[in-house]
Amino acid sequence: MPDIAREFELIRRFFDRQQASEHIVLGIGDDAAVTEVPPGYQLVTATDTLVATTHFEPDADPVSIGHRSLAVNLSDLAAMGAEPRWVSLALTIPALDESWLEDFASGFFALAERTGVTLIGGDTVRGPLAITVTVQGLVPHGTAITRAGATPGDFLYVTGYPGAAAFARSHPDHELAHCFEFPEPRLEAGDALRGIASAMIDISDGLDSDIRQLLQASNVGADIDLHRLPVAASIDSQLGFLAGAELAMFGGEDYELLFAVSGEHRRKLREQINAWTVPVTEIGKVVAADGLRWLLDKGVYTPQQQEFRHFV
Amino acid sequence: MPDIAREFELIRRFFDRQQASEHIVLGIGDDAAVTEVPPGYQLVTATDTLVATTHFEPDADPVSIGHRSLAVNLSDLAAMGAEPRWVSLALTIPALDESWLEDFASGFFALAERTGVTLIGGDTVRGPLAITVTVQGLVPHGTAITRAGATPGDFLYVTGYPGAAAFARSHPDHELAHCFEFPEPRLEAGDALRGIASAMIDISDGLDSDIRQLLQASNVGADIDLHRLPVAASIDSQLGFLAGAELAMFGGEDYELLFAVSGEHRRKLREQINAWTVPVTEIGKVVAADGLRWLLDKGVYTPQQQEFRHFV
Numbered sequence: 001m002p003d004i005a006r007e008f009e010l011i012r013r014f015f016d017r018q019q020a021s022e023h024i025v026l027g028i029g030d031d032a033a034v035t036e037v038p039p040g041y042q043l044v045t046a047t048d049t050l051v052a053t054t055h056f057e058p059d060a061d062p063v064s065i066g067h068r069s070l071a072v073n074l075s076d077l078a079a080m081g082a083e084p085r086w087v088s089l090a091l092t093i094p095a096l097d098e099s100w101l102e103d104f105a106s107g108f109f110a111l112a113e114r115t116g117v118t119l120i121g122g123d124t125v126r127g128p129l130a131i132t133v134t135v136q137g138l139v140p141h142g143t144a145i146t147r148a149g150a151t152p153g154d155f156l157y158v159t160g161y162p163g164a165a166a167f168a169r170s171h172p173d174h175e176l177a178h179c180f181e182f183p184e185p186r187l188e189a190g191d192a193l194r195g196i197a198s199a200m201i202d203i204s205d206g207l208d209s210d211i212r213q214l215l216q217a218s219n220v221g222a223d224i225d226l227h228r229l230p231v232a233a234s235i236d237s238q239l240g241f242l243a244g245a246e247l248a249m250f251g252g253e254d255y256e257l258l259f260a261v262s263g264e265h266r267r268k269l270r271e272q273i274n275a276w277t278v279p280v281t282e283i284g285k286v287v288a289a290d291g292l293r294w295l296l297d298k299g300v301y302t303p304q305q306q307e308f309r310h311f312v
Numbered sequence: 313m314p315d316i317a318r319e320f321e322l323i324r325r326f327f328d329r330q331q332a333s334e335h336i337v338l339g340i341g342d343d344a345a346v347t348e349v350p351p352g353y354q355l356v357t358a359t360d361t362l363v364a365t366t367h368f369e370p371d372a373d374p375v376s377i378g379h380r381s382l383a384v385n386l387s388d389l390a391a392m393g394a395e396p397r398w399v400s401l402a403l404t405i406p407a408l409d410e411s412w413l414e415d416f417a418s419g420f421f422a423l424a425e426r427t428g429v430t431l432i433g434g435d436t437v438r439g440p441l442a443i444t445v446t447v448q449g450l451v452p453h454g455t456a457i458t459r460a461g462a463t464p465g466d467f468l469y470v471t472g473y474p475g476a477a478a479f480a481r482s483h484p485d486h487e488l489a490h491c492f493e494f495p496e497p498r499l500e501a502g503d504a505l506r507g508i509a510s511a512m513i514d515i516s517d518g519l520d521s522d523i524r525q526l527l528q529a530s531n532v533g534a535d536i537d538l539h540r541l542p543v544a545a546s547i548d549s550q551l552g553f554l555a556g557a558e559l560a561m562f563g564g565e566d567y568e569l570l571f572a573v574s575g576e577h578r579r580k581l582r583e584q585i586n587a588w589t590v591p592v593t594e595i596g597k598v599v600a601a602d603g604l605r606w607l608l609d610k611g612v613y614t615p616q617q618q619e620f621r622h623f624v
Contacts, residue, residue, distance in 0.1 A: 051439030127363030
């Protein structure tokens with residue numbers, strides 16, 4: 001077997017796991033995958049790329065890289081209220097490093113198996129380390145939660161502790177390190193919020209930037225009280241209140257959910273969230289006036305930081 | 313508007329073309345796209361990555377890069393007999409070069425519009441130049457053409473002129489240059505071959521390698537006559553017969569279709585192919601014995617070249 005064919009076998013060994021799954025007619029190994037969308041469902045598709053240096057350190061734990069490359073995509077599906085089903089993996093690697101591949105695959109598949117996602121295809125090519133994942137999911141007809149449905153009077157909620165991922169990225173030995181290395185896509189919350197949330201987005205660029213995206217899509221504004229931001233206690237104690245709040249606003253890479261709920265559905269939400277594994281915090285309110293206002297002690301607060309990234 | 317927001321606007325300008333399309337519930341601009349697979353159809357999904365240096369020269373014409381990044385994926389759908397519908401584009405670029413982006417988008421969208429494909433989402437990130445495209449298409453229930461259906465006695469066919477792309481890559485000023493720069497996905501042929509071809513694959517790695525993939529999936533062998541390989545006349549005259557044939561066998565990047573047709577369906581094929589824009593050539597026959605035999609003047613021919621790539 002020539003070296004090249006041996007390399008091919010190696011890749012196949014790590015990724016060609018024939019996971020049996022309903023609705024998969026043809027998985028890995030042909031020119032394309034063939035799947036079935038069951039009657040009454042719509043297809044939901046998201047794509048995200050992680051590039052070494054830009055999105056993670058080149059020498060980062062490959063288990064974490066495998067996890068994150070899938071997690072950031074699952075987070076997009078969670079933000080639509082969709083249930084993930086199938087995933088395609090495009091992996092660009094500088095060289096064939098068996099141990100790296102094994103760790104990457106273990107991080108990727110641990111999350112895939114836990115969330116019921118089956119790898120149906122992909123491509124492995126040689127080049128600078130980067131991963132593009134495309135995930136496909138299902139949502140009952142007409143129930144996808146977009147960014148566009150928030151109306152004045154809605155309450156705004158966020159899952160988890162925004163800012164923790166950014167803190168963890170710069171403090172890799174901290175107890176919060178997993179918040180950056182192993183973000184947990186909020187699929188359970190996203191799923192439960194169909195019929196409850198009027199609009200939803202996942203937080204990838206930071207609360208400030210992503211709330212603005214939701215407000216713009218909904219053509220509304222919002223008032224958010226800095227004191228209500230759920231900053232992790234260890235960040236608050238290390239950085240202080242304002243720096244911790246700004247990290248939540250501008251840090252990014254949290255992959256938490258931000259969503260709006262009408263007064264009518266607020267009780268339904270409160271009944272549900274106690275059963276969720278992720279904490280949920282009410283942080284503010286949707287208003288008719290354009291724009292996002294951060295409020296502090298009854299005044300408008302002007303953040304010290306600017307959005308630090310968009311195109312990364 | 314900070315520089316970063318301006319950059320974001322730039323990207324949006326080139327790629328956020330709101331193409332109206334049936335079955336698209338939600339296109340670009342939310343966390344994920346929402347689409348509908350009509351009743352009676354199955355979903356077909358393929359992903360391919362092109363990386364600078366590996367798959368094209370970094371200074372290659374961006375119009376060609378845009379075209380190829382979509383074409384190689386459409387070719388996978390053609391090989392299933394599927395009709396492409398939706399595409400996601402993950403673009404990694406080292407810097408924001410407005411003129412490069414404009415040309416890339418023009419190559420990408422010219423092919424997308426011509427083949428009825430709508431961009432439904434994607435991601436633009438900073439890093440070494442690379443493009444991952446995921447294309448989704450439809451096929452009537454149960455009619456996808458896999459690699460696995462060839463049986464002894466079937467005839468083998470190939471579209472176009474394999475080897476022309478490899479020749480063109482090393483002769484960028486030649487009249488055949490478009491064969492590498494602007495490969496034409498054989499969607500018309502693929503579509504027409506549902507119900508006719510027993511097995512099909514697209515040629516990305518070279519005839520030799522890809523025929524073997526089809527034979528292995530079908531658990532059969534094949535005899536192919538070197539004299540029947542459709543080598544472009546200008547390659548034949550420049551390289552000579554054997555070198556031209558070996559280029560067809562090992563050159564790769566042709567994105568032509570190789571398919572098997574039973575004796576029963578051979579007449580149906582012959583009635584159809586005259587109407588196609590792409591030439592089709594019968595090159596050999598499927599046999600029960602394992603393996604691929606290249607035949608020359610009634611003997612078995614042993615190629616001088618080895619497969620030159622698998623993992624690229």
